[in-house]
Amino acid sequence: MPGSSRPRKFQCCMKHSLKFFLTATSGVQDIPEFMGSALVDGVQAGYCDSNIKTAEPKQDWARKFMKDNPQQLEFYVNECYRLRDFLKATIGSLMKRLNQTGSVHVLQRMYGCEWDDETGEISGFNQYGYDGEDFIALDLQTLTWIAPKPQAFITKLKWDADKARLEFNKNFYTYMCPDWLKKYAQYARSSLQRRDLPSVSLLQKTPSSPITCHATGFYPDRADLLWRKDGEELHEDVDKGEILPNHDGTFQMSVDLNISSIAHEDWKKYDCVFQLSGVKDDIITKLEKSKPMPSRVSCSGFPAGAAIGVVVGLLLLLCIAGLFLWRKKTNGTQ
Known part of the structure; x- marks a missing residue:
C-alpha cells in the first residue's frame, strides 16, 4: 500500500x-x-x-x-x-x-x-x-x-x-x-547486538547528476537503502553501492537515482528509505527540489567496488x- x-x-x-x-x-x-x-x-x-x-x-x-x-x-x-x-x-x-x-x-x-x-x-x-x-x-x-x-x-x-x-x-x-x-x-x-541509526543525506554534484542517498554511521551492517516512488520500491534508474566500513566501526552505504527522466513536479513522489535489522521503524527521506546538497569527498568515501x-x-x-x-x-x- x-x-x-x-x-x-x-x-x-x-x-x-x-x-x-x-x-x-x-x-x-x-x-x-x-x-x-x-x-x-x-x-x-x-x-x-x-x-x-x-x-x-x-x-x-x-x-x-x-x-x-x-x-x-x-x-x-x-x-x-x-x-x-x-x-x-x-x-x-x-x-x-x-x-x-x-x-x-x-x-x-x-x-x-x-x-x-x-x-x-x-x-x-x-x-x-x-x-x-x-x-x-x-x-x-x-x-x-x-x-x-x-x-x-x-x-x-x-x-x-x-x-x-x-x-x-x-x-x-x-x-x-x-x-x-x-x-x-x-x-x-x-x-554486536547494538543498533546505531545513521544520518541520511541527499547529495548531488550538478543539477543534472544522479541524486545520491547516503546513509552513514549505522550498525550493524545488516541494512538496506532503497529509492521508492509512490511507496513502491524502484529497480530501474537506480544504482546501489556496497556497504562500506567507517573508521569508527560503523558502516555507510549509498544508492543513486537517475533523475534525467523525472519531471520536477514529480519529485515529491520519490523518497529514500533506510532499513536496519532489529529496528522496526524505517528512516524515510523525501526528495524535494531544494533538498539535495553538493556531494562531498571524505576518507570514508573511497569506492570499494573498483x-x-x-x-x-x-x-x-x-x-x-x-x-x-x-x-x-x-x-x-x-
Whole structure:
C-alpha cells in the first residue's frame, strides 16, 4: 500500500567472521611499514603496526577478553613481530624476483574464518595480494596454493612443498580460528547486538547528476537503502553501492537515482528509505527540489567496488589504519 516498503529480508541468525588484514609496504614515507588489523563481524577489534610494536585491543569487549586471557594478547604481540618480519622478507624477495627497484610496492594478506551460528558451517580463507592485485591463495580443500599470475608460480611450488606449514594451516582454519571466533562472539555479544541509526543525506554534484542517498554511521551492517516512488520500491534508474566500513566501526552505504527522466513536479513522489535489522521503524527521506546538497569527498568515501591500486590503496591506508582490500578476481579459497 502507499507509504509502505518491501518486506524485510533480514534473518534472526547471522554468519560471524574473524578476519585479519596485514599490509607491508616498501618505498612509502610517513606511514608504518607494517600494519595489521583484526576484525570481528566487520568491526576492528585489534590493531598493531611496526611503530607501536605491540597489539592493541580496540573494543571494550576485546580489552576484557584479553584481560581474562592474557596468553592471547601475548600471542598477538608475538605474531605482530613474526608477521612483520615474514611480510618484509616476502616483499623483498618479490621485488628481486620481478626486477623491481626503488618505487612503491605493497604486499597484503587477508586470512581468517567464518562461522554460521545457525548451521554450524565453518569456512576459512588465506590469500595474498601484491600491488593491488591477487597474488596467491590457499585452497583448503586440496591443501595447495593457487597462483593466478605466473609471477606467483615459484612461490606456489615452494609453499606447496612445505607440508608442515600446510598441516598447520589446515588445523588453524578448521579448529583454532573458529574456536577463537566463537569465544570473541560471546564476549562481543552485547556490542554486536547494538543498533546505531545513521544520518541520511541527499547529495548531488550538478543539477543534472544522479541524486545520491547516503546513509552513514549505522550498525550493524545488516541494512538496506532503497529509492521508492509512490511507496513502491524502484529497480530501474537506480544504482546501489556496497556497504562500506567507517573508521569508527560503523558502516555507510549509498544508492543513486537517475533523475534525467523525472519531471520536477514529480519529485515529491520519490523518497529514500533506510532499513536496519532489529529496528522496526524505517528512516524515510523525501526528495524535494531544494533538498539535495553538493556531494562531498571524505576518507570514508573511497569506492570499494573498483580495484584498488597502489596510489588509491595508500590513500585508504591513511584513512582507515591497516585495512587494505584488493579486488578479488578469482574464486579464491572461501
